[in-house]
Amino acid sequence: MTSAAAADDTTITALALKPGQLSPAMADYFAKCQEKLGFVPNVLAAYAFDNAKLEAFVAMYNDLMLAPSGLSKLEREMIAVTVSSQNRCYYCLVAHGAAVRALSDDPPLGELMVMNYRAAKLNKRQRAMLDFAVKLTVEPWAIEESDREMLRRAGFTARDIWDIAAVAGFFNMSNRVASATDMRPNSVYHGQAR
Amino acid sequence: MTSAAAADDTTITALALKPGQLSPAMADYFAKCQEKLGFVPNVLAAYAFDNAKLEAFVAMYNDLMLAPSGLSKLEREMIAVTVSSQNRCYYCLVAHGAAVRALSDDPPLGELMVMNYRAAKLNKRQRAMLDFAVKLTVEPWAIEESDREMLRRAGFTARDIWDIAAVAGFFNMSNRVASATDMRPNSVYHGQAR
Amino acid sequence: MTSAAAADDTTITALALKPGQLSPAMADYFAKCQEKLGFVPNVLAAYAFDNAKLEAFVAMYNDLMLAPSGLSKLEREMIAVTVSSQNRCYYCLVAHGAAVRALSDDPPLGELMVMNYRAAKLNKRQRAMLDFAVKLTVEPWAIEESDREMLRRAGFTARDIWDIAAVAGFFNMSNRVASATDMRPNSVYHGQAR
Amino acid sequence: MTSAAAADDTTITALALKPGQLSPAMADYFAKCQEKLGFVPNVLAAYAFDNAKLEAFVAMYNDLMLAPSGLSKLEREMIAVTVSSQNRCYYCLVAHGAAVRALSDDPPLGELMVMNYRAAKLNKRQRAMLDFAVKLTVEPWAIEESDREMLRRAGFTARDIWDIAAVAGFFNMSNRVASATDMRPNSVYHGQAR
Amino acid sequence: MTSAAAADDTTITALALKPGQLSPAMADYFAKCQEKLGFVPNVLAAYAFDNAKLEAFVAMYNDLMLAPSGLSKLEREMIAVTVSSQNRCYYCLVAHGAAVRALSDDPPLGELMVMNYRAAKLNKRQRAMLDFAVKLTVEPWAIEESDREMLRRAGFTARDIWDIAAVAGFFNMSNRVASATDMRPNSVYHGQAR
């Protein structure tokens, strides 16, 4: 049994969609996850019912979270968790909370992003970044030039602002796909980097 | 001047990112837009500063909105506009409001999706679809099995539920990218299909 | 059949109240609407079940929207649409959205007031006026001297502040009468001034 | 000094608009208030800067609150106070709270309408009426046929539903005019009908 | 019949818990209430089903509201009523609204705290105190150092800030116990200090 096969299982989503045929590129990607992480993240198994959707998700995710950016990988994960906290997304809080703990080597920082980022002792740059991401999540209609200006004053370039918006936007999407389908996180995340 | 060049222009976004080099596939895609629509949608010009991001966006968008699905193209556009109305996204309301008017051949339907979908005279299926999309937008943390069950009772399959969630999720992302960057719609949309 | 007769029709409201006897003044007013506009606005037909209520509504409406004021007629319509957008009132957004398009000779301005006034490029005066109207609509309990002072700094007199409050207040009333009764706009508005 | 003169006084509103010339009808009306109530309600003094606005306000107010209706005068005042409680309007809560105490001969009922109508022991009819008025106040966009049907099941006619909507709408207007102008209630109300 | 016995009565709470055996200290306390106030406040009768819970409540209440503090007793009651207004707690608004009227010798001040504290003409110190208490009630997650700094600038010490927080916190507790159990205030409060 491959991990993708597990998508036919309500332990991944409440929709229990049958896994489809993976392209060689995606089969390789799943194999690499298994090898490097020891498991295939359930979000990938959840998309595996349709290879085209899986490929589009993976391409966008990897570009946003791993490609070169003025934001560090930790900063992108901090946005992911803070946005997911506003939307109370169980899947994303578990999976990306573990990433913040691991990348920061500071387990309480992961908890702070999950619970209330305002209680964290952040530098001005990271606080501005998260304030923007949270306002964009909670009242996107109210974002204006003064909000972008606040980011520029904290040292962010136009391209950085795009990246903050794109990561915050992405988790506003994936939080909703996860909540709509009752996606369950791999249990291994709970104990990581505590 | 190509349309992508126009991205270096605050008439597209407040970030005025310089357009990058398009891959042949993306250059073709822009040319096809120009030929079929008479213009390149500004959202594409906005992403043109980075070909990898553009390709990921186009791949996901086209899969969601155009690939085979149990939801008609009009239904997917109805979700797009209803979600964008909750988030008060000017770009998406203008561009996708025009799409609903055109695909439905019913201009007031486009206005209803923009203004208040509850005022539309919808059949039970479409009302359930939009109620789910709106709840998922406004309080994603509160979606539960009873909400999915409501969709099943209205005739939607597990795969249809995924598609409703994915389209609603996608516009929760793109509404935020558009609002964060003050993305401006092509003015041609305003007069279409009135 | 007169327009008032049409009030006995669920195409005007869900209450389908039987039109009453109009006073000569009101009958003249309906005739003048028919002559000038080519139709009687449905809101008038909706009130026609009771001549006293119709007269009170018309007197207040005409004073607020047409009598001399430090606010232009366009500005009063901009308040009308912005307030109606907060309350998502289909009737008022359709009817007064058309008025903003026509009075401004700028169709996208009408759309901006419907969709998100913050996305419009407004001068300081008009932005202050709409910010006040929206705050008064959404959290009237929080209006304080500092809000009035903001209007004064933008050039508004005490009498102008009254007029902004009175127009915003009026649409907070009529939005609710329209929503409570499912009042439907005349379809002719949709195509006007596009 | 007449009561209208007092409008040039920040004890009535923060705008301190100079009272204008009253028409004979309005002068009589003020005199009658003075005679019957012992004072002119400040809301009237506030509108006295412009006789046309005053007349329109008085005509609409008297029709709504005093003309024959399927709703008793007490019920209309209960709607007034419950709506004003949602909007936290000091002027209207003081003035109409006194009216509920007086008309009901039940002082705690006035307090309940001010504080939380859900804590009152109401019959089904009055509870339905206030639930509708509160929903119409707080989320007017969500009122649908099922809400009207709830009123019909509680015994209200189409005309009664209009009257509930019109009274609730009216106080959503006057709450906002009062809050926008910091209108102060006559102090005599505080001790009435305790 | 003692007052405690009355707890077995839905005129006190909807739970109608049977009063338990009072300790001598609590029996004395009830007797002193009866003697000084002429009645036992219903909140005490409500807790009388369990002497340990009653004693803990009385100890905390008396320390917070009556022990020496940088806040006057009136100021503590003003916080009590303002917090209870946000939570729309009928019991606490009636009982502590009477206390504000009595301690201030200014009946309209009690009404202002019940209806909308922002409409009261408060000095800078009391306004800062109530703004903090209301923010702490409505969005406790958003309280930060700048909020405490605002209190310090208004003259409050660290210990005063604790006391503001503790009183506001306490009424956020007791408002909820009262609402959860439908606790009814003694009717005598209504007429006090009008």
Added chain:
Amino acid sequence: MTSAAAADDTTITALALKPGQLSPAMADYFAKCQEKLGFVPNVLAAYAFDNAKLEAFVAMYNDLMLAPSGLSKLEREMIAVTVSSQNRCYYCLVAHGAAVRALSDDPPLGELMVMNYRAAKLNKRQRAMLDFAVKLTVEPWAIEESDREMLRRAGFTARDIWDIAAVAGFFNMSNRVASATDMRPNSVYHGQAR
């Protein structure tokens, strides 16, 4: 140095109140904490500036969370964390999240209570209990007999309903005291029961 002394330290609260003289009973209690837990919980150190306040807090806390009740200790901790999640209280989520993990021997259950209790697979009794606690936290004014009836149908007695309300109320208090003072949890909690 005793633990209480540590209260004079911004690592406990932003107020840095100097610890006061503990009564023998409280000194014993702190010693017992140190012996049994290996540390004094920071909330106790925070209250140690005033022995009377500390004693009142400890008496109420121990009665609510440890005394006999129809609710198990785990259930009371589940309410604590679910309420604290609504209020996004960092201190209480860390300290009581650890308690849920430990008492349940189910670490993901603690995470679920922190992140979104609706995603947990709860039995009907516990779901009803938490739904009531959350509604009481978020909109206490809307709790009515139907909410209590829902608890009774899930098997709760009148006394149990009191206990649910009292625990939910208590954490609505302590969440606010913690947020108002920026109370920091002992770091040892983070690694417990993972």
